């Protein structure tokens with residue numbers, strides 16, 4: 001039986017690492033990683049090579065010819081680039097078309113939200129999706145809700161700090177908005193099913209584990225840890241004010257992450273916390289097929305089991321290998337052409353336009 005050749009972009013990253021694991025569990029896949037030359041020596045890449053992953057050296061910002069070369073004889077491309085690198089997938093998609101790739105999975109992997117002015121990050125991704133469709137490149141878009149790993153608050157004792165990236169100690173609104181969550185480690189297991197499933201070709205898939213409110217997550221963590229967690233409710237108006245301020249601060253290009261990171265964090269709170277976008281019902285309304293419909297036999301990692309490992313001190317932290325230099329933080333280059341493209345597809349509106357557009 002011929003194997004399916006899958007090329008991963010961002011295999012050394014968090015989402016990419018999960019997907020590499022999911023694919024390597026099934027011998028039907030022959031796994032390739034597109035790695036920029038400066039990262040080939042990264043321990044994560046070395047470890048993947050030891051597990052049989054073939055490295056193709058190439059930078060998404062390199063020539064089209066080098067991208068087409070990197071995609072030679074690849075069946076499926078899965079891209080997991082970071083928020084600031086979304087537009088770099090446009091030349092990748094063009095090269096995939098030229099190389100005859102049979103399925104392109106662009107970097108979705110976020111919460112459910114409608115396109116066009118609610119979330120900057122969603123719109124960065126939608127620009128790429130539109131290009132894929134203009135190329136008539138076969139695709140599957142996969143979103144995953146909120147990672148388990150980012151969903152729970154800090155404990156006063158500090159004993160879960162080792163696994164966290166921020167204190168995450170804000171409850172949006174009244175904390176009763178249901179939101180879909182997924183274990184980062186399960187994303188790869190979902191992808192291993194989705195990319196060989198004909199039902200998901202040219203479709204959007206919502207792969208999620210469970211749906212909980214923030215209040216439910218707090219209660220569960222209190223129960224497991226036997227610690228009381230202080231509630232810090234952020235009223236709807238404060239979220240609107242933050243979104244507005246962050247949008248205004250990030251209006252000018254080139255994008256400065258000091259400004260746009262607060263913007264996309266505030267817009268996440270607006271979308272999943274206030275509007276309630278990130279749930280299976282709304283996903284279906286937007287045209288997604290859900291993982292529950294596609295794979296009723298899939299056993300997701302249980303959230304309570306995951307939280308127990310966090311409290312026990314045995315969970316794996318995320319982004320533990322990151323050192324972001326100040327120089328890098330301040331220079332996310334966006335080209336003139338990608339800016340004008342962005343404005344063409346999603347004309348800029350007043351910052352406040354989408355704020356009060358409830359569903």
Ligand SMILES: NC(=O)c1ccc[n+]([C@@H]2O[C@H](COP(=O)([O-])OP(=O)(O)OC[C@H]3O[C@@H](n4cnc5c(N)ncnc54)[C@H](OP(=O)(O)O)[C@@H]3O)[C@@H](O)[C@H]2O)c1
Nearest residue numbers: 010012013014015039059060080081082083110145146147
């Ligand atoms: N649902 C959620 O809760 C959630 C949470 C976080 C992120 N996300 C989403 O997941 C996506 C992936 O994020 P992540 O945090 O997993 O990513 P990440 O860990 O930052 O990894 C990004 C990867 O992209 C690679 N890359 C970037 N530019 C490249 C280039 N020019 N050429 C080749 N490779 C390049 C990087 O390679 P190097 O190794 O060379 O740096 C890195 O391996 C994001 O777009 C974000 O929207 C979702």
